[in-house]
Amino acid sequence: MKKIVKFLAIAYAVIMLAGCNGQKLFIYNWTYYIPDEVLKGFEKEYNCKIVYDMFTSNEEMFTKLKAGATGYDLTFPSGDYVSIMIKEGMLQRIDMTKIPNFQYVEKSVLEKIKFDRDQEYSVPFMMAGSGVAINTDVVKDYKKDMSVFSNPAYSGRMTLLDDMREVFGYALKALGYSVNSVDAKQLEEAKDLIMEWKKNILKFDAESFGKGFAAGEFVAVQGYAENVFLELDEAGRNRTVFFIPESGGPMYMDCMVLLNGAKNVELAYQFMNYIHRPDVYAKICDFLMLPSINIEARNYTKVKTNYTIEDLKNSELKENIGDALELYNKFWQDIRIGN
């Protein structure tokens, strides 16, 4: 008992000392989004401590902040949520002169942004999109589009994301419409296409499709490359093809934003600048196996990405669709429950 008390006292002292040394930066970020070595590197270089909290969806992050969670300095919403958070007055204006490394971000990428055209409130972090992973041991003939989901030969062994915007986005794009369409007729058409896919899929899944794919249970999944490849071993990676459908699809731009009420603003700027330092940014891209939007960092990356910025040329960034969300939901409920 005495030993335990002693241990606790020492542990407490260590924690307090570590905490007192320099400032703290409070970050609320996606799970597995920035490798530990980058965070450690920043802590060392700026003699501070990073307190890191994680979320798994924009909605989770937004609902928590909206419901009154405070104390965070930086968070990483996707574009549509950047726009919502601006409208809700949850963000501070960004002073780009404090982020000189921002100059390395590719201009053609920035041109795709509509949610915050001149980066007044957000610093682009990573651009990516969902795609389709195919197990080529089983699926021999496939086109680089969504047609595999209409193929009854693989019925019961495929999954689509349990995410209405993602599924509708691909259906709309396959029909030649925008991923941000709010036209009821176009959505109705998209719904019919999704119903056709639904006949062949096993489930709508945004959580364990990577595990199921790695186990061979699913042979074609719509999902994010990182979720799939993190689960695969060498042999698994060799038999897997990942592509962004040629007609394009929805993609997202996750951004760093400075929250209202942030207490460690200077440190937050230093962090954002650090992230876009080419050698650091390259480490993040290598970790995520995602393409770099930072031109200079491309000279430092070592890992081959699962797709390139070029593959995303037909894709569109998801924008906030406001109350048209209800319309999407109506069709989505028809798909999920209504038959």
Added chain:
Amino acid sequence: MKKNYGQIYTLPLTLWLTVFFTIPILIIVAISFFKKGLYGGVEFKLSLDAYKALFNPLFLKTLTSTLFISVITTIFIIIFAIPSAYYIARSKKKDFWIFLIIIPFWTNFLIRIYAWIAILGNNGLVNNILIKLGVIENYVQFLYNQWSVITVLTYVSLPFAILPLYSTIEKFDFSLLEAARDLGASKAQSIYKVLLPNIKSGITTAILFTFIPTFGNYAVPQIIGGKDSVMVGTIIARELTVMRNWPLASSISVALTIMTTIGVLLFSNFNKSKTEELRELKRGIK
């Protein structure tokens, strides 16, 4: 002088329940009567929209299927739990069996659900064994349908039924069973007419402890369910986050709370009157 300390003793509990139970419920009830904000939260205008939305046929359909799943699950649980509890109560190694029942709680709930994927998956344990034994040639799709949801829900709640049943059965006077047999009852009759009526309170507790959490379960249909497995819990979570419709998420929760409360009251009242009848009967005999 005898002083009544009861209120002082219960003060911590009262405070705890007020702060963490009553106030949150009141907040939920309040939110359900406001107009929804476009981006979550509420506008402070009174509105019944959230309650009107409950009459959406698609929602009612989900409610019925959730009810169906919960009833079937509870029936399975009770069928499995009574013999197990009976066995444990009569066993010499009671502590050991109870220990085994409690062990799963040491593992995280989600990990236990994922474990079922390893057991029932297409490349899982059961399929592999069946294929090795030559019972089947190709894998059977056990997972991702309503029945896999029921299987896992049954597994998740089973201990909550076994424990109260065990504590009731343990108090049961087993010589009554022998007496019944001596007086000419068959084995089955002695169980239905003597054992079951006497452990009714345990059965009631077991049903309540398993039906209510099952009804609101959210993780199991999400992970083990198929393309049509949508339960009420899933809808509440989705309305709160994806749809940013706090009033609707609240009104569904309120409706569920009311329904379960009424259910519990009716159920326990019905049961009480039965047990009282039984007691009077006993007294009469004596």
